[in-house]
Amino acid sequence: MICTKCGKIIEFENDRLEQLQSQVVAGFGFHMLQHRMEIYGICADCLKSREQRMPLQAAKPGERAVIRELTGGSNIRMRLLSMGLRVGDTVEVITNNGQGQLVVAVDFHRFVLGRGMSQKIIVQPVHPEAAKS
Template sequence: MKHNNNHIREKEQFKKLFKQEHIDNFEERFKVFEVFLQTERHVTVSELLELLNENGYQLELSFVRDTLELMCRFGFAKKIQFEDGPVRYEHRHLGRHHDHMICTKCRNIIEFEDQRLENLQIQIAAAHGFHMLQHKMEIYGICSNCLKTRMHPMSLVMAKQGERLIIKDFTGGAGARMRLLTMGLRVGDELDVITSPGKGQMVIAVDCRRYVIGRGLAQKVLVEPREKSIYVVKRNEGRSDRSN
């Protein structure tokens, strides 16, 4: 019910502001706004156009883009872009702030709110004598669904940029193992994935030293997340709590 009330209020304000500012093609723009409100997704212009078509509205892509820009101008929408992904638009909820977690594997976007984080950021800004106007937090990682599909241990070529891993083993023949040892890599080393393009060389770091490694050789390095043991402990603790 609260969700519906918010939408009713948003529609009333949309009508008032767009008519007050004499924005042209009001009826068509209001259709765009209504369909935009119906989705909780972070949509691109093309995705919103597709939703409009599904609702029986035949509009031009440029018109939908222009309407979204007007919605951003009047505070009904917000333009966002995660890394090198496409420009997307989301609802702008007045009086509320949320942040995002972005899965680098499936590109799923998860919204979250945590007042503790909001309070902490205000405290940190105040401690530095800084007057904070706005902020955003984007956490990049791998969502729970994608984690379920991963092998443990896995090949280094499967790792994503930004991951922190532990080398568990080397596979392949003696030649490959010797090349890895000569580079300075050892089983048990903790490494950071600096860059991991879809093809070509990777850059990793071990003990503040950078290494460039081809994907063929990286295929022979088996790794696991550093935090895996922590997650296992927490999961086991959770099971024991429920069983008591």
């Protein structure tokens, strides 16, 4: 199995699959010399990190998250960048009451973001156990 995202290769063996292959091949009167099976997809790790992505707007107060992507037009991206928000920054949500503005902190800087803007910032939550490093 080959992960198209990170390139990881997971080898597997399955007796039933091998048997089935031999049977199918024999059914064609074909003499198999060697075979190769490749399954392309997304590995469990990549799937997990992808599922964890969400707009900053969905983050709860007190939650810490890493900015993974700035979406939206170049206007919004430029505005976010000029404010000092970059991909890779860890933000802490100070207030988010589900409506109106959202206040986040990066290090000791605080940012007030409109809801539209906070929707354009894609983050990945930081889990407490992973944040120690």
